[in-house]
Amino acid sequence: MKRTIFLVLISILMVMGLAACGGQALECTDAIGCVEIAPDDPILIASSLVISGPNTDLGLDSQYGVEIAIDFRGELLGHAIELQPEDDGCNAEGGQTSATKIVSNPQIIAMVGTSCSGAGVPAAKIISDNGYAMVSPSNTAPALTDPELHEAGYLRTAHNDKVQGRAMAEYAINELGVTKAAAIHDGDPYTEGLASVFSEAFQELGGEMVAFEAIDANADDVIAPLTTIAAAGPPEFLYYPVFIPLGSLITKQAQEVDGLDGVILAAADGVQSPSFLEAAGDAAEGMYVSGPDLGFGNETYDKFLAAYQEKYGTEPTAPFHAHAFDATNMILDAIEKVAQQADDGTLLIGRQDLRDALFATSGMTGITGTITCDQYGDCADPKIAVSQVQGADFVKIWP
Amino acid sequence: MSSQLDLRNTARVGLLAGVITLGVSAVGMLESFDKRDLIIGLLTLGQLLLFSAPFAAGFLVTRGEDKVDTGEAVVGGAVAGALTAVPLIALILLTLAAPNIRNSLVNVSPELISLLSLGASEIVGSLLLLVGMAVLGVAGAMFHVLPDAIRKPLISGLGWMLGFAILSEVSLNILRPILGRGLMRALFGTKGITPLLAAIIFVVAIGLTIWWSKGGQQRYEDRKAAMSEEQRKQSRRISIGVGIVSLLILPIILGTYLTEVVDNVGLFILMGLGLNIVVGFAGLLDLGYVAFFAIGAYVMGILTSQGDLGIAGMSFWLALPIAVGAAVLAGVTLGIPVLRMRGDYLAIVTLGFGEIIRVLATSDLLKPYIGGAQGILQIGKPTIFGFEMVKPIHFYYLILAGVGLAVFVASRLRDARLGRQWMALREDEDVAEAMGIHLVSTKLLAFGIGAAFSGLAGAIFSARLSSIFPHSFNLLISINVLSLIIVGGIGSLPGVVVGALVLVGLPELLREFAEYRMLLYGALLIAMMIARPEGLWPSPITKREFHAAEEEEALGGVQ
Amino acid sequence: MSQRFKDIDYIGVVLWLFRTAIVVVVLWGTISKLFLEQGNAYTTIDWIDFLIAGLSQGSLYALIALGYTLVYGVLFMINFAHGEFFMSGTMTATIFVALPLSSSGFLDANPILGMLIIIIVAMLVSVGVALLTERVAYRPLRRAPRLVPLITAIGASFFWQYFFRGLYGSTLIPFPELQVLVGKWTVFGIEILKTRAVVMVASVIMLIGLYIFIMRTKTGTAIRAVAEDKDIAALMGIDVDRTISITFATGAAMAGAAGILYGMVFRQVHFFMGFVPGIKAFTAAVLGGIGSIPGAALGGLFLGLIEAVGPPLFLEGLGIPGAHQLKDVIAFTMLVLVLIFRPQGIVGERLAEKKA
Structure with missing residues (x-):
């Protein structure tokens, strides 16, 4: 009896399916397949960002960047744009699962993500093996765009740690004229990468690293490690490319340690956000932050910030919303470039074409600068700006 | 106890349902779930969440009595449903009194308020919400008044339909390679299922439940009871085999x-x-x-x-x-x-x-x-x-x-x-x-x-x-x-x-x-x-x- | 029988080796640090700074650990959600009381009154969350096996963490800085940060207050009676449910107050702030001997101290890079060491024999 009902149901469905399949004109000639979007269907892109756990701030902020980019765009080639948000959990298994989920939906065109480099490694492999493309707004680990390790569908709008860590070392030696520095990382691949690159570059340029310390990211008291650093030198320059909670804690407690009162503080784009300034308060005054040139006063960014505040009721909570915004626009521009359009509005997007278009992105004006991709997927504007906190705002001072 | 409408209990259940819904709204769940369609164009997950509260309150208030008096059920359900709305209305009015509340409670957004006030202005919306929830409370209470023969199939129909809609992604992933694109589009949206599929599931579930209660269960049990020891062993072996395969x-x-x-x-x-x-x-x-x-x-x-x-x-x-x-x-x-x-x-x-x-x-x-x-x-x-x-x-x-x-x-x-x-x-x-x-x-x-x-x-x-x-x-x-x-x-x-x-x-x-x-x-x-x-x-x-x-x-x- | 003795000897030897290895590493590190002067040269003032940092962190651990110990004393249950009680009160009081009071200038004008108001609000919210959790998640399971309430406690911990994240957002919220507490005091020639001094003094006062409450008042006696034997306490006319609620409330109030002290020292709060201190406080409670109030205090101080002093003293001398990263390794190794010597914790005795 059950089986009969089931059979009847299936045959009804099949008849309907046949009826729905009309004729179609566009033909897919792409080497790794195409996405076909029917006239009323939305253009579907996915995101895989960390939206649960302690790093939620980072990923949610990027996701908002993606959503605003989609809002700003409105429609693309007559189709609505829809986002399927996934969670990368900021770990390898989260990256793997979300990427697998994304590649199991043939309608998804590309992905914005991942947030964390650890999630990015397995995700890049799965996305690439299945012919998709991804643009990460905040992976900075050098390994991901290493010529030997790079996966064919992987791009990023975030800076490679190599560029940013080195830029800060150059600034410290050449512009500030310091010779003794200390660095702190928190065991995250991003911060450890930046701190290591900085320390290598600083020594190469003739400086002396008096301390290279590590603190657990969940630590709530950093007086002890700061005392150790003070006793080691004391350094003239303290570089801690960590995230906001630990960053603001170090900024505040550095004032309270003897021997560190005059030290120059510096961090990276992990803290470049209004919510850091609010949390760190006066202690952050005068510190240096490296990061993309967010073109403060840039019209798009002002519009973006207003939309952000309006839609989510808060100021940006992390620095990578701008990168996510640019990553989304890169994808949307590439889709616009390669999509073939039938008379009835059907779109056909070749996956290899899309990849080629993404890697060919050149001279695109984004919030984070002029975006040009190299063959290994590094798209960020290689110019790093150093800003100083002045009057509770980031003021660009170099170059 | 059975004939007296327990006012204290009614108030407690209603307010509790309201406070829970308030919590769900204030953490942003309602608004974010509203973006997820269950049945496209008809029901979002957020709406389900919002509307199930007074319904459940009405249901719970009249539960546990052998024979439910229709009049009492209506009154009890209405009171419980309306009370569910009270904390939500308080939230709506709070945003009128303190527009800056969003600086502290980040998820109390204009979208949430408009969702709660059913798209109308704050005051009108509050009244609408009150009335609507009272009606849903009555609907919940009326479930007990319905005869078993209608209630059970209805519950299973609704249950299967909503369950299927919530887990639509699972069936989507299983069915995608089997069904053609056109058919998929007729049954599934990017999020949620279409009204057509919802109707099919609803009808099938109701049909099966009626068939089961009208003799299917009896026949199944009879056959099971009639099996000899040998047959039973064999059927066990078969089911283990099926399990492994x-x-x-x-x-x-x-x-x-x-x-x-x-x-x-x-x-x-x-x-x-x-x-x-x-x-x-x-x-x-x-x-x-x-x-x-x-x-x-x-x-x-x-x-x-x-x-x-x-x-x-x-x-x-x-x-x-x-x-x-x-x-x-x-x-x-x-x-x-x-x-x-x-x-x-x-x-x-x-x-x-x-x-x-x-x-x-x-x-x-x-x-x-x-x-x-x-x-x-x-x-x-x-x-x-x-x-x-x-x-x-x-x-x-x-x-x-x-x-x-x-x-x-x-x-x-x-x-x-x-x-x-x-x-x-x-x-x-x-x-x-x-x-x-x-x-x-x-x-x-x-x-x-x-x-x-x-x-x-x-x-x-x-x-x-x-x-x-x-x-x-x-x-x-x-x-x-x-x-x-x-x-x-x-x-x-x-x-x-x-x-x-x-x-x-x-x-x-x-x-x-x-x-x-x-x-x-x-x-x-x-x-x-x-x-x-x-x-x-x-x-x-x-x-x-x-x-x-x-x-x-x-x-x-x-x- | 003789077989068994042989085994015990064998295990004893292994344990002895284990202890000796830890002690040798610690001593070797300490000697090469202090006498051979490996690594950084610390002055006496540096060492005092380490001590103060450790003691102030430790007194926060102690205050939170009290909640674990009290609840464990009466219910033999690890209340995993205790860190969330700490967080909920602090977040709420910071957002709704501390920030408005600070921006209106009231806090700097009346620092003592202002802080009192903030602490009371934090305590009230923490107590409310604790009582609700007890009522919904723990009380129905009073007679279930002990692992079952452990799981609901874990569930409650997740629930509150993400509930408050939804409510207040996931951003870091600054705790206002009190002008009167900026800078240092000099006590007996030692410079000490004002906030840290206040935390230590306040913790000691609260610990003594709690001790008196438990030992001298009628309610405290009831708590002790329930901890001893619930059924007999009930026969003696004690309302067991109510007493258990009071125990939860007391622990949560301490946690709420500790939260504000935490906010004062670190000047930032967020939804995840309860998790790590919660685990550390649990460790401290066990270290001191779970179920014992002085034990919780001692355990907290010991843990805080070892975390601050351990890395520079034990590890740096051995030339280990990034020593402060390993503070948890030291803390937990010390825990094992203490428990090998004294399986019932530093001062715990009664409860370890009973059922722990």
């Missing part, structure tokens, strides 16, 4: 993504089976179980990595026993210092052990050997006769084999002498020792064997991801594994599977609610433990113990 073809049906989810669940089952030996059989509370998982993963990583950190370039199969062996060694090593510790002292020491392993994996100290924060990359994939295992479906069979082995070992051990010794140890250590049970070896064997399963899971995990980072090995894994064996039913092997499906599989399928997943997970843990403290699939012994306790209580005994 369906396990084997499962990933083909499920498609890539769901197979990936099942792989995840499988790894947790493997760990759960191991921890079940330590906690469930031997009664040693271990909160640092992730340590052995990490050790298995790192040993596999170092031995098979093609990158700079790889030291041997071994094949997966060669490295596997070494990884498991390392985990066993670690298990025994941890076991020795904690031999004399009991209960919660053991818990905190094992928790510490897990943290020590994680911190060491992250540390600069061991960075030259195991990669520190940058992890180990390019870990080798297993190969069989030159065939490289890369896809989720390949790992499915590997994990299935591992789980099969673990189930076999665990069930044999449970029924063997060692298993009985473990259980004696669990019940009372001193008595067990007095009975001549060798405490040292019994405990160390529990730690060692438990660690072996975890190490195996870790080794597979590492090969599956082909890159590992210390962040993956945090306390949450230990907590998750412990929760799943207790939710499943402590000491029960099928319970581990059920627990893993509910606590790992279900949250994975609800990934789209990421922001609220952990919140729901927490609520689910509490609800399940209160509803079934003995677990979802308890072992026969546990079940007996729980019943014994109940009987004792019924007899008036204390403790």
